[in-house]
Amino acid sequence: MIYEPHDYQKYAHDFIIDKPASALLLDLGLGKTVITLTAINELLYDSFEVKRVLVIAPLRVAQDTWGRECQKWDHLKQLRISKILGNEEKRIKAVNTKADIYIINRENVEWLVDLYKGSWPYDMVVVDELSSFKSATAKRFRALRKVRPYIKRIVGLTGTPAPNGLIDLWSQVYLLDRGERLEKTLGGYREKYFLPDKRSQNVIFSYKPKDGAEREIYRKISDICISMKACDHLKMPERIDNFVPVHMSEKEEELYRKLEREALLPFVDGDVDAVNAAVLAGKLLQMSNGAVYDENGGVRSIHRRKLEMLEDLIESANGKPVLVYYAYKHDRERILKAFKARDIDTPKDISDWNDGRIGIAIAHPASAGHGLNLQAGGSTIIWFGLTWSLELYQQANGRIHRQGQTETVIVNHIITAGTMDEQVMAALNRKETGQTALINAVRARMKGGVAV
Template sequence: MKLLAYFLTWVWVEYGKTVSTLTAVDELLFLGEVYRVLVIAPLRVAEDTWSTEVEKWDHLKHLKISKIIGTKSNRERALMADADIYVTNRENVDWLVKYCFNRWPFDMCVIDELSSFKSSKAKRFRSLKKVRLYFKRIVGLTGTPAPNSLIDLWPQVYLLDGGKRLGKTIGSYREQYFTPGNRNQFVVYNWNLKEGAGEAIENKISDICVSMKAKDYLDLPERIDNIVEINLPEKAKDKYKELEKDLVLELGKEDITAANAAVLTNKLLQMSNGAIYSEDKKVVKIHDEKLKALFEIIEAANGKPVLVFYSFKHDFDRIINFLSSKKLKAVGLKDSADIKRWNKGEIPILLIHPASAGHGLNLQYGGNIIVWFGLTWSLELYQQANARLHRQGQKETVVINHIIAKGTVDEDVMKSLGNKKVNQNILLEAVKARLEKYKSEAI
């Protein structure tokens, strides 16, 4: 495993993580070290990225790729195909394990975006755990192994080594390295690192991990982060403050949990963006200020393609309709055909939800301008989404625009993302600060 790690280190400097891994896999296949390789990736990455990389590089074009995606009959046919590498999406892991369990055909596994296996309770983790002993080699790829907390590392490392380094159970891992944080009786909402635990964990896994920062090895383009502030109209501002006060005061300080804090801030983020879902699931429009700001950014781009990240379904619909009224066509990312069209410069405005395209997609050839119409509390999604354009192969300075509604929760999220410390504690503290504010005003 160490030899493979060193090989990946060298080749990663020259290329990207997908082609580096493919090059290593090709070498292992040639040497007879492995025979059938399974790649598990996010759906859009499974559909497009791995096969595209094989087609792009001359030294890899002989590799045969079979995609275990789509309908049950398509997946079964893909399994029967003669190939070197079989690519599936993570949602199909449970089906694949059940279907092939008695005749497991793969002796190497590559998990593209290992951090998507950070939950020990998730079905995909439990299923892959059942067959991990059948793999001679397991490789995990991720740029954000523990974006929220080192507690997320245990399931990922367990898949790599079967519990040799961080323990056989998540319970023993927590007991050794963490203390309980916020809790409600027996339910613990977050875990705090013990003193010196971070360094101890890093030392434990250092022999099987290669950590590389792109800026240290690659000539990446410049990145400009731009804050585009908007002022809510007075009526919208009043509605926002009224909603914020009502939601916050509904919670007693002792009752604030990560779950209900997330619900509260989710509603406030919706209103910041300009609309909110009512109790009967209807969309109530509040303002168009972010839409106007987005239009100005697109106009200033002067015909250059713009990649827009949105948060809610009503954001998507409102953006499409508003830009259409301005004679501009925006489309949502549907499949690999759209990725190719974008990279060819055929899509002027592409809308993507960060959760569906945050990992692995190569979009750097189609443009260099990003707009965050609505922000996310997830540091992992935020970082990975920006990396769709700010990555190797990008030829221009990447401009990342954040549309921020002044005096709203947008400012809290932007500050936390800038500090790279977005987690449940930050979310809870933001809500508690508002609670104290409104309580003091009531006195």
């Protein structure tokens, strides 16, 4: 296929070429992979600025997406790819294979750094889903930080740079500029731009930006980060969000309130208990969905309200395919027992969905969060169980709400009234508001090929 880039794709390509360190905060469907590969191809074979490229990506994306894009476009078919995946023997073989681009899943970054020790051979690194390096204490971040001085060019790609707030930005930006813009250490970044927020005596649980800090952070990174929203550059399908409440009976709600008050629900052969607030929040979220694990791993059924509403929503789809997102294994098991549904997991599942051979598909947002194009198979999403992760939430919705979707996308959220569901939904909305501010601050405004 001949690649005929849109103006925004040309702009993003030039941004990578012009800057040794760059981040593209691109919405799903804008073609970040082909943009980056086109720039890599030019740097390898036109300007000869790099010799060996490493792409770090989520496992499913590493397995499929980058290689598939190279085969899809005529101008990229000459690029040689080696996938550093599988067991250690296979990874060693891939490392020693002569190629232009080496692709590794992010879980094996530490292994790769240890393998080369002081002789790091990759002069360009692309981090697909840069936000997966948001933790400054994670081994993958520490490993990549160690070899960052040997990397001539680095590109970060993500649509969700700050899923939990601006604190998440430090480690991502550090990998780009080694601390030039947002301080050399996370402690220095926090001290300069944030104030303690939630705390218990001397233990600080969260931070909030100082007055004017957001604007200053955005200004600092705007020269190496560009953001593009699909709605600015593509004709996106309309999206309608529905929030569908369900209500527990008095008896069911009393069980929920008892666990909420006492962190304990006694049963004859296995209690449901919570040893701390985090565990309690998880147990309450499970109960919102209708079942909860006890101390022995057994499943305690509490109510069928969401299953009943799911049946109604499937029926109201009038035979159109629906994609249902679940949160817990017992959600999946109860859905599969109640409906003729099928997991979206393997390449064949994905193909069957897109070909219209699956009426009810189910998936966990973590497994469908990256690298899947599902827009051809349907336009209705049902959130049976919610996720706290804004990144997973946005990415999962983006599997269907993206370029190529020909119908209005309906996103249904089944919310159990008066439960943790409402708090999760509110938290997602708050995080999205904060991230939207960041995206808007560094958004590339195109006019005649120039950002304005």
